[in-house]
Amino acid sequence: MPTASLPSYLAEEILLHPENRKFPAFDLVRLLGTVFKPTQGCRVCILTDFEEPAGLIKDFAFLSRPGFPVQKKAHEAFYQGLKNGALEELGMTGGEMFAYKTTHGSNLDLEDEVWDTAGRQLSLDKDIYPSYDLILCISTFSATAPLTAKCKIFGFRGATLHGLNDIILGSGLAVDYEEVSTDAEKMRLAMTKADEVEIDFELEDGRILTAWLGLGGQEAQKSHGLCQGNKPDIANLPAGEVYFVPQDARGHFPMKYEDGTLGVLTVDNRCILKSELIAGNQETIDRHNARLQDDPMTGTLGELGFGTQVLPVSYADIQDEKVLGTCHLATGRDDHLGGDIVPEMFKKHENSTHDDILFAPHKTPNFNIKQVRMKRGNQREVLIENFRPARYLMDALAGSQGA
Incomplete structure (x- = not known):
């Protein structure tokens, strides 16, 4: 992986051990x-x-x-x-x-x-x-x-x-947000107007689950931390993310629940239809399925996001979802992201949350992001392999790729 033209915080040894980055x-x-x-x-x-x-x-x-x-x-x-x-x-x-x-x-x-x-x-x-x-x-x-x-x-x-x-x-609040914004824009340009993204998840038993997300050629958005000028806006800090609002989704992806239970989620037409137990507590799976039956909007996928920063694990998703090489999905309301899912669409007010599902080595050690692929017109690119940014994204961050 070439690093000569990259900032020091994107060097190979720092990518492997982000906890060694100096802030x-x-x-x-x-x-x-x-x-x-x-x-x-x-x-x-x-x-x-x-x-x-x-x-x-x-x-x-x-x-x-x-x-x-x-x-x-x-x-x-x-x-x-x-x-x-x-x-x-x-x-x-x-x-x-x-x-x-x-x-x-x-x-x-x-x-x-x-x-x-x-x-x-x-x-x-x-x-x-x-x-x-x-x-x-x-x-x-x-x-x-x-x-x-x-x-x-x-x-x-x-x-x-x-x-x-x-x-x-x-770490995440000690960085230079002008640099964070620059890197986020480079990654945004590398992915914007994507038609679709596929994610392969590798389970411990060797099974591969694939989730397909239709993006419809939309402009990618970025959470880059700058809220300058006088335009009303809210920054989410720490920042450093490129994201899309899925128009469609289907396939399967794994879910690790708060109690450690592992499930496989089935998705069609952008909605989670059901969860099936891999390991852990069947009651946890049953509760999720009951919630999906009672209020199907809670299973609607409202975001696909990719981290753009090299940061240590903080054990708080607000930072950990911004780490380069990770990706996340989110269910629920997405009106703040420019989407069409608003609180009034849920059966109960307390259901109208926006809940991130982060895939990262420390968060989901029971399965691997084997590969993330993007299709944009006739272009096919690998974005992530084994929780590491692929060559295409590293070249983008070096300034040699874009839309």
Whole structure:
């Protein structure tokens, strides 16, 4: 694999051992200044979530309670960072922290009630969204979809950083997002207008499952971390992803459930029809099948994504799905990605999630991404082999491939 014209973080030894990549120290001023340029004159706030927000956010009571690692990291790295010089250096005002009720689902709409650190109840629609230029949502569950919808109404910019931890601060949020954006665009050009993608999954028993996704020649999109200018937008950080909204899908792919159960999912017409047990708990499979029967929209595939960065495993999908050589599918709402699946299409509000299914060596060690292939007109390219970017993508990152 040629590496002479590649950045050092794409060298062979770093690709094999991304944990050895060297990162600069996390710098809040550099991060916000790069992502949100310009920041001068902007008013910024932080949103976070609790099961009981009124009592826990008042006087920062959560800081003296056990648990709440994401919220404590939000206070330490972002709230304190803003108050201790970043606001002044970036020419911003505000820096307040607010809490809303935990949604218990990825990308579910937020309840309107929110509380400030004095314990006062406020309204997101009336008091927060119209009053801030930049909103940083550092939460347990992703709020990218609801905030993307709200920013178009109220005109703010922002970022979602759910699952924040020390590894993410020291790697995925310490990188130069101008470089991340450049690499994401190179990969986007290498894949944009693809007609279809096929993914071969190799199981431990040697079986090969193949999932086919019809993309219809659509323009690929990118999550690249830059939310610059004055256009309302929400960045998902850490960023570094090229993605499509599937128009069709069929075949089979494996699924590893939260309890470790392994299943094979059958897909047709973009929808998961059923799950069958490979190993583990049959009750887990039965629950998934019952959910699919009760509300078929929960099994609709809404995203196909590819990571573009070289990052260490953080054990949080927000970063780990951005790693070069991995790919992911997602079920559920995709309106924030330009798709046609909206919350109103689900039987129950709590079903209208956007749930990523990440395929990565640490996440799914029981099966291998044997190969990912792309068809674009008469062009046929291998994108990934054995969780490694294939030559075509490496050449693209070196600047020698594109649309």
